[in-house]
Amino acid sequence: MKKVFSRPESLRDAATHYCPGCGHGIAHRLICEVIDELGIREKAIAVCPVGCAVVAYDYWNFDCCEAAHGRALAVATGIKRTQPDKFVFTYQGDGDLAAIGTAETIHAANRGENLSVAFINNAVYGMTGGQMAPTTLLGQKTATTPRGRNPAGEGYPLKICELLATLPAVASLERVALDSPGGVIKTKRALKAAFINQLEGKGFSLVEILSPCPVCWNKPAGEAWRWVREEMAKTFPLGKFK
Amino acid sequence: MSKKILMTGNEAIGEAAVRAGCDFYAGYPITPQNELTAYMAKRMPEENRVFVQAESELAAISMVMGASASGRRAMTSSSSPGISLKQEGISYLAGAQLPCLIVNIMRGGPGLGNIVPAQSDYFQATRGGGHGDYHCIVLAPCSVQEAHNLVFSGFALSDKYRAPAIILGDGMLGQMMEPLVVHSKKKNLSTKPWALTGCKGRRPNIVKSFYMQEGGLEEFNKALQKKYARIKEKEQRFEGIHLDDSEIILVAYGTQARIARVVVEALRKKGKKAGLLRPVTLWPFPADAFEELLKKKRKKVRFFVTEMSYGQMLEDVRLAVNGRAAVDFYGRAGGGIPTEEEILRRILQ
Amino acid sequence: MREEIICAGFGGQGVMLLGRVIAQAALKENRHVTWIPSYGAAMRGGCAFCTVVISDREIASPYVDKCDTLFVFNQPSWDKFKAKVRKGGLVLFNSSLIKAQQPPRQLRIRKLPFTETAFSLGEVRVANMAALGAFLKEKNILKYKTVLDVFSEITPRHKLHLLEVNKKALEKGYRGW
8 A cells, every 4th residue: 555645754753832723833844845855854954943933943853953032044144154055944933033033034135145934924922922023913912912003103014025025135035824725735835945946046035924823812723724814814915025 | 483474463363263264254343353354354255264244243143153053163253342242142152052262352331332442341251241151261362472372272172162262352452463473274173963964864963052841951051060160170271470489469361461561570670579370261260370379378478450440350369369368459441551650559559 | 672652643644554664674673563553433534543662572561651752743643642752752743734832841853844745755645654764764773674675565566656655755754854
């Protein structure tokens, strides 16, 4: 009998610490599937963020490096510049990539570092308990916006793909959503394209993945997935930006 | 005799780094260390190494972390306010047990302060500087030649103990030109099986400082402290002048030690038995040297500390002396430096 | 022998280079030497200075509090550094740009028109080397020939055309007015 489905070699046989309905586990697995398919596990080096995915290295079966909050792309720059033959990617949340690490994100992109970025946008700080993220939607209630995010004083959701699209050194930008089986397949396709860009030396590629956080959003898993599709995607339109 | 060339301290440090096999440098402009960044921008590509001008000190030290995690010799440099920003990354490097070399060409503080030479970052350098129970190995050169030499030691010690090393100089040392004999190139690099090089033929490596399991961090911290105890035991370095017969011992490091040496000579001319103890490693502090002096000397000995600060190393001297002898102090920072006349006047008072 | 020198003037008058040439020449003559610049915001038009120490013995302190020779090229530098010259010390005083004043105390002041001389040679930037020529004459510390050798060594290829005029300025300073 032919085996048609199994755990990717890049994914360790471990139970994750993620909450039920969370998008991280799916994103982790998709990355592992792509790495296996491209045959690059033995030259892959991931830079993990500070945030919910801080221990991604416990789930990934390849070399991993920690970074301080927001500095993943700076650490990745150091790794890739000294080992240009390796495959280096960062995995970052919205607080990491779009708040405390905004400078690192914009400048790594602007230098055209030959890196791939998986950017998980779930509109909240998950690990610290659901505070407002730079990508929190207007009116969205969080631990630090109990009356809903008000643009007066709290600003607007930060659109990273749109911002980075102005930079000439960026190779590709795509926004996808973990909102449905179709969305999962599209996410994998986008990750694969971004990874191939690096292998072909095309430069900085970022995939923004809208991802559910049912616990911090205070919604059941099914409803959280619908919220990604019906609410988040309104503020963050899906598609290729570059 | 090897040929002597004139070089600034900043350039001498840069050339030493290149010769010591530094593969990666990231920096950000700040006076008075700009010549070092510019030197690396010129020299590193010539040797097929990597130079990056980072967007911030935070990014520069994190880039160094990435290069170090890759098993490469990596370095950054800055001056006081920039080094404050780097503390985040330095703590991570210490926590992940990654080697690297950090150069601080100190200026006056606190805050933006000014660009005059100062030694006001002693506490920051020797106590850890960032969050957590850690230390960096801190080396304090007093001449352009020694700055050059200590870069080699810094990289070697850092690799040996897997701990960040700091070269702590002041603005005068960075800017000053002196004759220098450059070291011949040597590259005896240790193997780094922990490095992230892709997991081909081995289990994946992880570079991290985070411990989620209960007890994991405490276990790690104990191991870290053991390592620091080993460094304290083995790596204390100092230079002594006239220590055998002296009754008044000046204690100073870096550029200030050179001024202290002139004071020692002046005191000797006046018939006073004066000597100099110049710590070369600030961490580990050469406390054993004080112990030895105090043990040997039955008769009166007193110490006089001088710094381009308002008394930072002074605390380590007092800890080492532990009340067994008088310890006096004179220091200035943020403008003029403590001069020979000023120090002499205070000693002879 | 220990000679402490301060070179001071407007940024752009070549005081840093003057100090470096002296330091390089001292090294060539197997002396111990240190050179320290003022650094930071002193750019063209501002006040710049450097200090040089030349010694037969190892230089303990490179810090210059009082000097044996002051090269001074503009008024603000004279006002700032005149009190830094030791009794009997030499002042190479750019009379083209500094107003004649009563010297504060016993100094060997040589009031010489460095800038005007440089102008007459067609290159205002060589005032520093005219002053260096005068220094070589006044103090028998460095050899004239050594300085010429330093000129040849440090002049970059794209500035070779300036070598001759620098030599002329040095000679004028050395021969006298």
